[in-house]
Amino acid sequence: MQRLSNNLQTIVNELNKFKSTQEASIQNLEVSCTQKLQEMRDQRKKLNAALDAIEKTTLKELDDIRTTLTTSLKKDVDNCRRLKDDLQTLSEAVNGLCYKSTKEIEFIAIRKCKDKIHESESYLKENHVKVQSLMIFQANTDIEQYLSKQTSLGKIVMLKMNPDQTLTVKRTSEYILKIPSDTSQSYQISGICSTPSGQVIVADFHNKKVKLLDQHYNVSSHCNVSGSPRNLCNITSSEVAVIFNNDVQFISVTNGQLVNGRKLSLQHAAIGIAHHQGTLYVTSGTALYQYTLTGLHVKKLYEDAGDYFTGKCICSCFQSKIA
Template sequence: MKEWPVSKQVEEFLLKCQAHKDDKIEMLCEDHSQLCCTKCAFNDLSQCSKVTPISELTNSQPTDLQGLSVELETVMGGIKSLQINQEASVQSLQRTYKEHGAVMIEQLHGNLNTNIDKCCNSSVGTSDKNLKEEMCWSVLSILNEFDSITVKELNEIKDEVISIKGSVTSSIHKCTSLHNDLLQLLEIVQKIGDNKELCLIASIKCKHIIQQALTLLGKSGKVFKVQGKSEHNVRVPSDSVSCAISGICVLPDGQVLVVDWTNNNVKLLNQQYQVVSHLDVNAQPFDICLITPSEVAVTVNASNIHEVQFITVNQGKLVPGRKFQLQHECRGIDHHQGDLFVISSKDLYKYTLNGKQVCSLYRSFDGTVDQCAVSPTGDRLYIIGHWQPKLLTLARDGTLLATYTDPALERSLGLHVTPAGQVLVCGHWPDTVLQVGWEGESKLANLATWGDGVWNPFSVCYCSTTSSIIVGQWWDSILVFRVE
């Protein structure tokens, strides 16, 4: 074997096949941009048309290791920042739970004092025995109410915090692992020498892990391609009018929840998109977002009702949980690691899970805003409005970063960001579903239009389980587009 100008350890790391650890990389499957050994080529990739030995590609494949080194350093910085923000989110979650518990205890203390004072003030002509009995019954009633309502609410928030904390912790571990891999590749790239085969392998591995990092950072530039379509009716016998699906949310197991704006209910669909349960709410529901793998939050709005209703999916049924009231209209909603983002007709607000308003992030002065979505890392917020054909991209603090204007966004209502950071928007009147770059500056593709069966799209959501884009419409149905 030719002597490599690198250590044996580096050579073994670069040449080791990921699928078959005891075998060396010898080929590249150009169909999948996948490095492989002979076992991969003859077993897993036997149907592929272009599997070429590495030695034959060294002159045709570019290996800009200096440029890759800069890219590696850039994404490493992004991963480190993400990790710091995630650790801060865990601390914030714990504070939210403790603060809410303290408020509840303070309210209990206040209720007890108020009732004891009331008993004492009305005790004229009452014997000590009767006064004690009255006070005991009053205190017992307050404690029972605390047990049945407040403790239940605290337990709900506690379960949410535990679930979200687990998800964030898992993401932190991914960041750590990916950061270590990036660092290892960076060190290798900087001292690999000029061996063409090793340089090519290192280049391909770098590009692969950089793409993994960009996906984790919500900066995937991958454009969806539609492969097929199906339509599903979501109307139930108790619906009094045609359905208008204003919000969609997908659980990790593939079940789908849809918000029916015109019939004042939320519906649960199974993996075949059949309605298996529905729950009425006390006003028009507008939007929905995922809180935990089995819980969602829904904005419910009317002239005198502005609230966020939590709903749990339990054994194929929708179970109402706690709710909190707002002092403003509520339309769009999204969630990121314990932070709730709620849109009124003109403002974007940030709330904690227990309903405490943290701040107002953005105010629109040129028209109403209806929907919001947050990037997977929480560092970008997207908003759209029914009366403005444009998408706004904001920084975490509400600073305007970009404005994208397009006639296809006329009367835009549906907005969604995938786990990889792809931005999906519905133009209601142009009957269009399009994909915008994560920077919020340009359109990447028209994914579906009127010619594909899209008519008055109201909402949109991506399902990772089935690799599908689900579009909610005004007239009783949802469209499901299979994508890759």
């Protein structure tokens, strides 16, 4: 009976421990939800600020056009008023000279009238083709269409952890990777890796560039590639391999600048790439291939033609094992 009693007490203790853990989890959940709600509101504020900035720019364009057109129209009004007044003055003078002027005065008056009439006719001829300006607003429908396709401000991800483990995000930061030579306003960082010196190299898919970031995450150098880069990986401490289309482009960091090097052309599409101990591993979308650094095809490691493998992280290198 004592043993049974001990077992019962053990279970009661375990239940109490589990109950306390779950109650603490409820409190943590409420705190987490409050934090996420604030992050969502902060994200909304950023979107509002971005839209306000776009609206401000558009309003300035409207104001500039209005100022230009108003200045031009006022100039036309002033010129018409001046010419009309001059002609009216000449008309009155001519009427006063009809019965008492000499030939010389008549000649001068006629000459002035002809000159002023010619000036007025020339002005009207040059300006009569001016069409009444009609402004229209061509809305940037890309913004509306993009937003209409979005279903949320972001994803809520649940992280499962062991009770004794704690995962804490200390801080998050945003950095602008746009540079003047970018041709696309859409940015997709399709690959990222770091150098031993702390520099970061990223692949800009839409702008077909590879960009080098300094320790403050500012773009310090870039180089163009002949396709949209899908992924990249470290080869050495100062060289990376970038894939796009059917090619592998090697890029080195020399004196703080990115420099294009040799390029390998493959017989299949290149989706993902990794390097381990002098060997390149490249995925085509359905297969995993092994290559030497000189571009020699070693073998096909795996293929699944029935499904499309879209992952970019193609291998996990740990203790000389490929997974």
